Amino acid sequence: MNTSEPKLDNEQIKTMINAILDKYRREEGMLVSVLHEIQGEYHYLPRPALEEVSRGLKIPLTRVYSVATFFKVFSLKPRGRHLIQVCLGTACHVRGGARVRDTIERDLAIKSGETTPDFTFSLESVNCVGACALGPIVLVDGQYNGQMTIEKVDSVLKKYA
Amino acid sequence: MVKLTIDGREFQAEEGKTILDVAQGNNIYIPTLCYHESVAPYGACRLCMVEITNKRGKKKLVTSCLYPVEEGLDVKTDTPRVVSVRRMVMEFLLARCPDSEVLRKLGDKLGVEKVRFSQEEDKNKCILCGLCARACDEVVGASAISLVNRGVDRQMATPFFDASATCIACGSCAFVCPTGAIKCEDIGDTRKLTMPNITQEFRLAKCKACGAYWAPERQVDFFVKKSGLTREEYELCPDCR
Numbered sequence: 001m002n003t004s005e006p007k008l009d010n011e012q013i014k015t016m017i018n019a020i021l022d023k024y025r026r027e028e029g030m031l032v033s034v035l036h037e038i039q040g041e042y043h044y045l046p047r048p049a050l051e052e053v054s055r056g057l058k059i060p061l062t063r064v065y066s067v068a069t070f071f072k073v074f075s076l077k078p079r080g081r082h083l084i085q086v087c088l089g090t091a092c093h094v095r096g097g098a099r100v101r102d103t104i105e106r107d108l109a110i111k112s113g114e115t116t117p118d119f120t121f122s123l124e125s126v127n128c129v130g131a132c133a134l135g136p137i138v139l140v141d142g143q144y145n146g147q148m149t150i151e152k153v154d155s156v157l158k159k160y161a
Numbered sequence: 162m163v164k165l166t167i168d169g170r171e172f173q174a175e176e177g178k179t180i181l182d183v184a185q186g187n188n189i190y191i192p193t194l195c196y197h198e199s200v201a202p203y204g205a206c207r208l209c210m211v212e213i214t215n216k217r218g219k220k221k222l223v224t225s226c227l228y229p230v231e232e233g234l235d236v237k238t239d240t241p242r243v244v245s246v247r248r249m250v251m252e253f254l255l256a257r258c259p260d261s262e263v264l265r266k267l268g269d270k271l272g273v274e275k276v277r278f279s280q281e282e283d284k285n286k287c288i289l290c291g292l293c294a295r296a297c298d299e300v301v302g303a304s305a306i307s308l309v310n311r312g313v314d315r316q317m318a319t320p321f322f323d324a325s326a327t328c329i330a331c332g333s334c335a336f337v338c339p340t341g342a343i344k345c346e347d348i349g350d351t352r353k354l355t356m357p358n359i360t361q362e363f364r365l366a367k368c369k370a371c372g373a374y375w376a377p378e379r380q381v382d383f384f385v386k387k388s389g390l391t392r393e394e395y396e397l398c399p400d401c402r
Binding site: 066 | 305310319326
């Protein structure tokens with residue numbers, strides 16, 4: 001099992017970021033879109049990437065860092081290849097969403113908000129994904145798995161591991 | 162020019178001025194923490210709340226530091242509603258930073274007798290007003306610190322909580338901080354900047370003539386870059402020049 005954090009090459013990051021910045025014509029106001037795209041590429045926001053964004057958009061690093069830490073979708077910690085989001089909105093909550101989350105936490109041996117050591121999965125809880133009739137819901141990489149039970153957790157996770 | 166009344170007194174004010182501008186210019190007391198004349202108002206501390214009555218007779222509470230004056234505006238700075246809201250805000254601030262001397266004094270002044278909320282333990286004195294960050298960005302131009310995270314995790318910090326690469330150690334943040342959360346001390350040839358999340362040390366530059374340490378080296382570098390002059394121009398302290 002590969003237990004190390006995904007290795008990043010600074011030169012490669014630079015090229016990648018500059019390509020993204022060019023796509024957004026290096027406009028200051030496109031900061032959030034730029035960060036979104038970077039996160040799509042690396043699953044998180046690597047520090048050298050944020051520093052390159054600051055240089056490329058000619059805005060202070062403090063502002064880039066403020067924005068990157070403000071939004072919940074952005075992660076500054078390396079995340080796994082697959083993102084599991086357990087819905088704990090009201091409907092999913094009363095239908096046992098928390099129990100599903102607990103099961104996933106136990107199966108993967110991580111807490112909500114953490115990443116498995118082999119960087120396969122990251123787990124987080126969200127507060128409603130707009131499909132309450134299908135609750136409890138577990139999203140994996142944006143794919144909806146409705147009417148989840150603790151019995152079904154294993155088979156859903158197996159598809160990705 | 163627009164006409165407005167504050168606490169029953171009539172004033173004329175330029176359009177674009179805020180209620181706080183007019184009040185302060187006429188010696189009407191409105192408590193503030195996050196306001197500073199040199200930086201853009203921000204409305205973070207919520208202590209400058211006043212009650213306004215607009216033309217239709219509707220009353221509402223607004224932050225006077227952000228509210229631009231209007232024709233016929235009727236402002237009251239000491240109605241029971243204003244007083245109670247300010248006391249409440251003050252209680253929240255005191256619960257967050259019980260160690261701050263400035264806040265305690267202001268609390269006494271506003272008539273806060275007891276803080277009903279559980280008080281934070283071993284917390285710093287930062288009320289997250291962002292005045293330091295705004296001064297650093299708008300006045301100094303270094304942009305070394307900012308507010309990071311969101312909600313209960315909100316903090317004042319340097320990017321990545323690391324030593325700042327852009328800080329010039331000028332100490333403006335410590336100067337403007339309303340609660341004394343940031344400290345700036347010169348010890349021998351180093352300047353120690355203590356912030357809630359990080360303590361940084363900077364070397365001070367020595368005056369070539371009198372030998373006094375007169376400014377942080379990074380600030381001198383900053384002067385050189387800004388003015389376009391040579392480094393030699395900055396070898397002497399202001400007294401020896």
